[in-house]
Amino acid sequence: MVKLGLQIKCTLFNVTDLAPSDRDNFGWCLTLKCPQCGEEHKNDVFITKSESHEIQGSRGSANLVMSCSFCKKHSNVDILQNDFTYSLSDSEKFKTILVAEFRGIEPVSFKFDGEWNCSAENSNKKFEIADGAEMESDGWYDYDQDGSCEVSITECEHKFIKIK
Numbered sequence: 001m002v003k004l005g006l007q008i009k010c011t012l013f014n015v016t017d018l019a020p021s022d023r024d025n026f027g028w029c030l031t032l033k034c035p036q037c038g039e040e041h042k043n044d045v046f047i048t049k050s051e052s053h054e055i056q057g058s059r060g061s062a063n064l065v066m067s068c069s070f071c072k073k074h075s076n077v078d079i080l081q082n083d084f085t086y087s088l089s090d091s092e093k094f095k096t097i098l099v100a101e102f103r104g105i106e107p108v109s110f111k112f113d114g115e116w117n118c119s120a121e122n123s124n125k126k127f128e129i130a131d132g133a134e135m136e137s138d139g140w141y142d143y144d145q146d147g148s149c150e151v152s153i154t155e156c157e158h159k160f161i162k163i164k
């Protein structure tokens with residue numbers, strides 16, 4: 001049972017409060033690896049706080065339940081905290097935006113895929129980022145007409161940290 005935090009680091013320009021648009025229905029896109037046989041799962045999985053699946057042979061449930069396609073080891077993942085926001089003051093620094101418990105499975109990497117939003121720093125404008133994959137690959141760029149300035153989110157990185 002390992003509690004891990006997903007940290008992201010982005011360069012925010014004239015925007016703040018970056019977060020998934022709909023936290024509880026957001027699918028956190030992860031690549032996972034089986035710690036028992038060392039096999040990395042080919043297909044990414046989406047872990048969603050509002051989804052609940054029964055854990056085989058137990059009365060519990062988890063946000064993601066799976067078994068390794070090679071060694072058949074059962075595993076599951078539960079999101080513990082998803083109410084974080086990445087602000088302008090966090091720019092260019094790693095900050096935890098998700099805490100989850102991984103039982104029998106390890107995350108390898110994270111993709112920013114999915115719908116995010118952020119707020120303009122110089123006006124009341126809100127921006128929707130239709131697919132976070134864009135900020136991760138080429139960077140996301142827009143223009144804040146009310147604040148008369150360019151806005152962008154670039155240099156997106158991530159890492160996982162152990163949480164006690």
Ligand SMILES: [Zn+2]
Binds near residue numbers: 069071
């Ligand atoms: Zn396995």
